[in-house]
Amino acid sequence: MAHYKAPDHKREQFRRYLEKAGVVDSLTSVLVALYEQPEKPANALEFVKQNLGTPGLTAADTEALQQEVVELRQKCARLEEENLDLKARLQSHEPPEDAAATE
Known part of the structure; x- marks a missing residue:
């Protein structure tokens, strides 16, 4: 049975869109900040929410x-x-x- 996969060109197009919009960079910086935390927060999702918004x-x-x-x-x-x-x-x-x- 074949699994449905989105065409590669659509995935690539979506990836470029996310990069142009700055989404990839924002997510990467938040995840890096979480990784670099000496003590990991109890709620990682809350950490991401707080750090993904407006800086500061x-x-x-x-x-x-x-x-x-x-x-x-x-x-x-x-x-x-x-x-x-x-x-x-x-x-x-x-x-x-x-x-x-x-x-």
């Missing part, structure tokens, strides 16, 4: 950024409410458009 960005940085996003979304919602309130107050102080046109 720690879990604490990520958590702080997520908290900032939450706070900014809340502030945005408050400002939208304030904007609607101010528009309503402005409408109550402006004469109707029909009255302004007849004068």
Whole structure:
């Protein structure tokens, strides 16, 4: 029974794509960093996740950024409410458009 294999040209094309995108280099550097760890982390996958992202960005940085996003979304919602309130107050102080046109 023959096993299905992707054509070699498709594999080669995909490999070149990964190299051009920098994926191969990134994965290699993370795996080398894991290999060079004097004490291997208990969770290798977590190590890879933390070190594969933006260089220098720690879990604490990520958590702080997520908290900032939450706070900014809340502030945005408050400002939208304030904007609607101010528009309503402005409408109550402006004469109707029909009255302004007849004068």
